[in-house]
Amino acid sequence: MILSVTDIITPETLATCRAQLEAADWVDGKASAGHQGALVKNNEQLPAEHPVAVEVGNVLLQALSQNPMFMSAALPLNILPPMFNRYAGGQTFGTHVDGSIRTIPGTGQRLRTDLSCTFFFSEPDEYDGGELIIEDTYGSKSVKLPAGQMVLYPSTSLHRVTPVTRGTRLCSFFWLQSMIRSDQQRSTLFDLDVAIQRFGKEMATHPSVVQLTGVYHNLLRQWAEM
Ligand SMILES: O=C(O)CCC(=O)C(=O)O
Ligand SMILES: [Fe+2]
Known part of the structure; x- marks a missing residue:
């Protein structure tokens, strides 16, 4: 990217x-x-x-x-x-x-x-x-x-x-x-984060937004190296 x-x-x-x-x-x-x-x-x-x-x-x-x-x-x-x-x-x-x-x-x-x-x-x-x-x-x-x-x-x-x-x-x-070595994985996380942020503050507690945020963190947890 x-x-x-x-x-x-x-x-x-x-x-x-x-x-x-x-x-x-x-x-x-x-x-x-x-x-x-x-x-x-x-x-x-x-x-x-x-x-x-x-x-x-x-x-x-x-x-x-x-x-x-x-x-x-x-x-x-x-x-x-x-x-x-x-x-x-x-x-x-x-x-x-x-x-x-x-x-x-x-x-x-x-x-x-x-x-x-x-x-x-x-x-x-x-x-x-x-x-x-x-x-x-x-x-x-x-x-x-x-x-x-x-x-x-x-x-x-x-x-x-x-x-x-x-x-x-x-x-x-x-x-x-x-923390993410692969350009492809890093781009995927960025796209997901941008998509989640687009929902805005008023939607932040919507169950789907909460679930997608979980997916983001669980991918980060799997892929991150420190
Ligand atoms: O000046 C730039 O934009 C790049 C410099 C560069 O490629 C380097 O120092 O390795
Ligand atoms: Fe360079």
Whole structure:
């Protein structure tokens, strides 16, 4: 499932974060790429330990933990600290697949990357190119979202970022391990949750809604790993 998540942070918080990011010192993005990734990666990143990366990363994680759509779609078990990248002057990231296992900094704990996330800080009309092209089971999808929105896609997908030929594309990107490893099972749970929520508060105690909620939790109980 490829999903756009909206209403994550307020426009004011978005503007503050963006100003902090723009004033920071950036380095070559190849530093954190794997062998294959380094060959096709041409962008800039904030070092993971940069105070601005840590601060803005925490703002995003805190906001996402309060976002019902994100929580329902991702069912996160562990999330890596958000990282930040930018592309300008023709920079691009060629086709690659994200590394399957990453170490959570400072803990040595390993995380399986189930979902990849890109949060957009730049508006689409501020730059040309910079589409995130994700190859899904049903073909490829081009993603270029308004500032403040985030795309969530399976880390199993081949993906690339097309050259940014005008302006600057500023984003956060990160990975998470979900309680539900299978994309198909996770999508099924998300569909069920969305369908149940559509009944609304007034129907919440209807026997069918109670029963469907039971089905949701019993599937989660069967499939979740922690
Ligand atoms: O910039 C993006 O949207 C994606 C970055 C990416 O694919 C990566 O860092 O692995
Ligand atoms: Fe990637």
